[in-house]
Amino acid sequence: MKSLEIPPGVAPAIILVEPQLAENIGMTARAMANFGLTELRLVNPKNGWPKKGVREAASGATHVLDAATVHASVPEAIADLHHVLATTARERGQMKRVYGPEEAMEAVCARAGQRVGVLFGRERVGLTNDEVSYADAIVTFPVSPDFPSLNLAQGVLLTAYAWRRASGRARLPFSGEMLSPPATREALLSLFGSLEAALDGAGFYPPEKREIIARNMRDMLHRMAMTEQDVRTVRGALKALTRGRGEG
Amino acid sequence: MKSLEIPPGVAPAIILVEPQLAENIGMTARAMANFGLTELRLVNPKNGWPKKGVREAASGATHVLDAATVHASVPEAIADLHHVLATTARERGQMKRVYGPEEAMEAVCARAGQRVGVLFGRERVGLTNDEVSYADAIVTFPVSPDFPSLNLAQGVLLTAYAWRRASGRARLPFSGEMLSPPATREALLSLFGSLEAALDGAGFYPPEKREIIARNMRDMLHRMAMTEQDVRTVRGALKALTRGRGEG
Numbered sequence: 001m002k003s004l005e006i007p008p009g010v011a012p013a014i015i016l017v018e019p020q021l022a023e024n025i026g027m028t029a030r031a032m033a034n035f036g037l038t039e040l041r042l043v044n045p046k047n048g049w050p051k052k053g054v055r056e057a058a059s060g061a062t063h064v065l066d067a068a069t070v071h072a073s074v075p076e077a078i079a080d081l082h083h084v085l086a087t088t089a090r091e092r093g094q095m096k097r098v099y100g101p102e103e104a105m106e107a108v109c110a111r112a113g114q115r116v117g118v119l120f121g122r123e124r125v126g127l128t129n130d131e132v133s134y135a136d137a138i139v140t141f142p143v144s145p146d147f148p149s150l151n152l153a154q155g156v157l158l159t160a161y162a163w164r165r166a167s168g169r170a171r172l173p174f175s176g177e178m179l180s181p182p183a184t185r186e187a188l189l190s191l192f193g194s195l196e197a198a199l200d201g202a203g204f205y206p207p208e209k210r211e212i213i214a215r216n217m218r219d220m221l222h223r224m225a226m227t228e229q230d231v232r233t234v235r236g237a238l239k240a241l242t243r244g245r246g247e248g
Numbered sequence: 249m250k251s252l253e254i255p256p257g258v259a260p261a262i263i264l265v266e267p268q269l270a271e272n273i274g275m276t277a278r279a280m281a282n283f284g285l286t287e288l289r290l291v292n293p294k295n296g297w298p299k300k301g302v303r304e305a306a307s308g309a310t311h312v313l314d315a316a317t318v319h320a321s322v323p324e325a326i327a328d329l330h331h332v333l334a335t336t337a338r339e340r341g342q343m344k345r346v347y348g349p350e351e352a353m354e355a356v357c358a359r360a361g362q363r364v365g366v367l368f369g370r371e372r373v374g375l376t377n378d379e380v381s382y383a384d385a386i387v388t389f390p391v392s393p394d395f396p397s398l399n400l401a402q403g404v405l406l407t408a409y410a411w412r413r414a415s416g417r418a419r420l421p422f423s424g425e426m427l428s429p430p431a432t433r434e435a436l437l438s439l440f441g442s443l444e445a446a447l448d449g450a451g452f453y454p455p456e457k458r459e460i461i462a463r464n465m466r467d468m469l470h471r472m473a474m475t476e477q478d479v480r481t482v483r484g485a486l487k488a489l490t491r492g493r494g495e496g
Binding site: 004005006027030031033034035036059060061089090091095096097098100137138140141142143144145146147148149150151153154157158161164165169170171172173174175176177178179227 | 344
């Protein structure tokens, strides 16, 4: 079996309680895989398991679906875990701690070596109050009060993303590296000189504003953060443009 | 018209370039609405607009769909904006700054009063290198290298969520307020006393470990962070359990 980026038991388990739509389960598997989570648990999926359409919606994250476990109840699904969070959209009249995703996942990462699970409820009605009472704490999302209804798989995505960030694994796949080092000041000032000479020769500057305009253009070139290659490119363009003027 | 939580022009515009699936456009509208974004722009949607199935997938976020504008090209779609970000999964051989979602949205929020847009590419092939070159900078997501392919609407969700957080609007809809104040130390120590007397009377403690066990139980009760009501509840439970023992 292909070795996983993140070993089993490190990332939280995602537990869907009585999920109904194949679409949501598949998209959940995909969202998990996108951020390195692999442990999916399903409690009493509606209308059976496996479901038609799940594999298509998972869009390649079938390894998560194939490893998913099915349980008859929430207590059974969470039995081996050490810490459980319940996602809810509304306050539940229980005096539980309530976290946003970042805070919740930072607390999870502080529990190194412990197995953690996050419960997500039914599409229409969420988790029951009893199910919430089996969890240590609540996670809720900072949605707009105008439109608070978050799709199940999108709630999983935000949780998985917050976990990856809290665990220090959220590296960008690439960075904006300069392909050439910054130009030396000698090269840059020399370019200023060539540019200003060409513009002088072309009668560009109104005489009373020559200094101000020249300095503004130097500032524009500074803002470009020009590399050695950039300076060569611009010098070449300037030369091409001024060919035949007796310049360059 | 219902007044929006966030006035027009404050949040970034989301620009989908040649999106293909109604599902993705609808889920994009929903993801935007969840975090208070309202401005959706579509460039040359595949197979026409509006699309069958979009409204269902938007799950109530039809106000975003109804206000969406359609454009023939990326330059047309971004013409009025002051700053544009392009989402890409892969490095594009251009020397552009590359941001993760948080960093990108913090920079966006620093541009108060400027109109910003974020470009999302085609489901299969993303944005062309030309389209990327029209943007000021790139945004990419810190996905798992094992499974980097992020669904279009899920990329929009992460962007919208990161914006809401960067803009200081990411408040949780409810918090875990204690419904009763913490118990005074008098009430708590009195409970310790009653509990320990009951356990003494029941012969619970092995004599040589009495102090250690009693102190561990006090620690457990401290960890509960008991409120006044909690102390009353536990005192009542203790009384009920010891009824008939001549205790309580």
